[in-house]
Amino acid sequence: MGKRISINPVTRLEGHGKIDIFLDDKGDVEDAYFQVTELRGFERFCIGRPVEEMPRIVPNICGVCPTPHNMASTKALDKVYGVEPTATAKLVRQLQYNAFYVEDHFIHFFFLGGPDFVVGPDANPAERNILGVIQKVGLEIAGKVIEVRKRCRDIMRLLGSKAPHPEGGLPGGVPRGVTEEERTVIKGTADYAVEFSKFALQLFKQVVLQNPKYLDLVLDDAYSLNTYYMGMVDENKCVNFYDGNLRVVNPEGKERALFDPQYYTDHIAEWVEPWTYIRLTYLKVLGWQGLKEGFGSSLYRVGPLARLNASKGMATPAAQAEYEEMYATLGMKPAHHTLAFHWARLIEALQAAEDMQRIADDPLLTSKDTRNMNLRLTKKGIGCVEAARGTLIHHYETDDKGLLTKANLIVATQHNAAPICLSVKKAAQAFVKGGEPKEGLLNMVEMAFRAYDPCLGCATHTLPGKMPLEVVLRDRQGNVIHRISRDI
Amino acid sequence: MQVPHGVRFFTIMKTLVLGLGNTILGDDGVGICTVREMRRVWPGDPDVELVEASLGGMVLLDLIAGYDRLIIIDAIMTTDDRPAGFVYDLTLDDLGEIIVPYASHALDLKTTVELGKRLGYKMPATAAIHAIKIEENTIFREELTPPVAAVVPVLARRIIAELALPA
Numbered sequence: 001m002g003k004r005i006s007i008n009p010v011t012r013l014e015g016h017g018k019i020d021i022f023l024d025d026k027g028d029v030e031d032a033y034f035q036v037t038e039l040r041g042f043e044r045f046c047i048g049r050p051v052e053e054m055p056r057i058v059p060n061i062c063g064v065c066p067t068p069h070n071m072a073s074t075k076a077l078d079k080v081y082g083v084e085p086t087a088t089a090k091l092v093r094q095l096q097y098n099a100f101y102v103e104d105h106f107i108h109f110f111f112l113g114g115p116d117f118v119v120g121p122d123a124n125p126a127e128r129n130i131l132g133v134i135q136k137v138g139l140e141i142a143g144k145v146i147e148v149r150k151r152c153r154d155i156m157r158l159l160g161s162k163a164p165h166p167e168g169g170l171p172g173g174v175p176r177g178v179t180e181e182e183r184t185v186i187k188g189t190a191d192y193a194v195e196f197s198k199f200a201l202q203l204f205k206q207v208v209l210q211n212p213k214y215l216d217l218v219l220d221d222a223y224s225l226n227t228y229y230m231g232m233v234d235e236n237k238c239v240n241f242y243d244g245n246l247r248v249v250n251p252e253g254k255e256r257a258l259f260d261p262q263y264y265t266d267h268i269a270e271w272v273e274p275w276t277y278i279r280l281t282y283l284k285v286l287g288w289q290g291l292k293e294g295f296g297s298s299l300y301r302v303g304p305l306a307r308l309n310a311s312k313g314m315a316t317p318a319a320q321a322e323y324e325e326m327y328a329t330l331g332m333k334p335a336h337h338t339l340a341f342h343w344a345r346l347i348e349a350l351q352a353a354e355d356m357q358r359i360a361d362d363p364l365l366t367s368k369d370t371r372n373m374n375l376r377l378t379k380k381g382i383g384c385v386e387a388a389r390g391t392l393i394h395h396y397e398t399d400d401k402g403l404l405t406k407a408n409l410i411v412a413t414q415h416n417a418a419p420i421c422l423s424v425k426k427a428a429q430a431f432v433k434g435g436e437p438k439e440g441l442l443n444m445v446e447m448a449f450r451a452y453d454p455c456l457g458c459a460t461h462t463l464p465g466k467m468p469l470e471v472v473l474r475d476r477q478g479n480v481i482h483r484i485s486r487d488i
Numbered sequence: 489m490q491v492p493h494g495v496r497f498f499t500i501m502k503t504l505v506l507g508l509g510n511t512i513l514g515d516d517g518v519g520i521c522t523v524r525e526m527r528r529v530w531p532g533d534p535d536v537e538l539v540e541a542s543l544g545g546m547v548l549l550d551l552i553a554g555y556d557r558l559i560i561i562d563a564i565m566t567t568d569d570r571p572a573g574f575v576y577d578l579t580l581d582d583l584g585e586i587i588v589p590y591a592s593h594a595l596d597l598k599t600t601v602e603l604g605k606r607l608g609y610k611m612p613a614t615a616a617i618h619a620i621k622i623e624e625n626t627i628f629r630e631e632l633t634p635p636v637a638a639v640v641p642v643l644a645r646r647i648i649a650e651l652a653l654p655a
Binding site: 041042044045057059060107111131134139142143146149150153 | 510511512513542546549550599602603606607608627628629
């Protein structure tokens, strides 16, 4: 008789975000399902509104990562109005976006992924948290994380009037330019961010890679998943967070597709499963093949490791050197090791910081040519960026007056939803045998989940709720056989 | 200096009243609506700052640091049998233990506040959380439902009265 294990991240959206693990009759893991909250009626809510309101509305989708939504929305407006932003506007947008990348990636690594590596997965649960990381690395380093974050947010606030909910978002440009005095400050922040990025990578190598136990964990098959990978690349097929084509590679790294995001519907399709609200995405040309990995699969991953896998390299020199070292250590490209998402995150933060330096030195940054006003309503626009967690697409269509008739969003967590199921399944398979979960199941499964840094329904905040996790073994009738819980 | 009889000296405290929520997810925006009502009916106080925010995670640290006293107004969903619109008066101790969040979107207030203290930020010495029960927050809309809307003016005035009292 099969059994079911449930992991319930109980949020303020209780009952809508959880992981179910199903056991077969032998008590071994048969399947895992990642259920996501659906926020309903977004399209209906937007229909009839002036499309230029969208950059102001969409940041409210998420109170933790609103910047990518604002940026994708703004780029969609560029297309809706058939206008190319000025060179200066593109620099300002990329500067704002890079600043977001630096602070977002560092917060994730030090305070979310950090407990898994810096403190250790076997550590006392009372220490395996943000405060344990501070204890281990010291107040000085923790303070530097906060400082780099503060400086980057100051740039975001300068350019977008608020952080993290930016106000700017104009088709063809940006709402304000940069002065020479501000350039100096920006340069200082960029230099600080580069130095700290290099330090963070050094710390990762010392704490994680030089510890055989952690390195084994990164390379462990329980945390490996053979999928396709998708990410945005520039004209040299190097990683780009703001603009470019989407490149897809197969599990061996061969290019499968390279396309303008305007044609995403030719390449990405959505599949509906009855056990989850989220529509699972897959590669259209391969057809839906179910939840499986390898060459017979049509699933792909997005996010830090996926972007590096899908590219031919990084766009900045120091990041490129780190990229080469990572793949040499992992022994393969593409790398299928899910925990390497954390490593890739740090390399991306370094590229974002180096790119901030490039932009800060660009003479055009302080030009007053910040807006192209040759607007021409085309009635359709697709804006695509690489959000920190993966590819983000905003698709708008309007009537003749510029009022929305359609809005569709595909967020990173949606692209990764099916792979997350598989990652959780593989991690659970290592820790559940014969119906009995081994000690540490909860955390080992959570580690797989946490590497993706998913956004469950993009709730705006988690206050005053808490995040208890619970593993429940049930029989087919739903009776509880065994329960492991934390913070209930 | 001779203190006149009957005069008491109170410590001036900087207070943050923080309304949290998402105003495009219906009742989830009740915290922000309450702060807006306070602005509408109250002339204000130079030592009290009213802030609206649709934010989560680490960003809360930026907002909260530097104040002596914190009042948060937010929506809450619970499994008890209280009706929508019921106001829970909570403290940080009611929020459970420090957590290991499974994602950056899951970082809660209590962990964020403790993080701020450990990093040497000046964090509020007192925190009052007024959490208004709602039934759901997954449908996009801008209006509050009637039972939740009814609480807004009452709670706004209650908090204004609280602010007039010594901390």
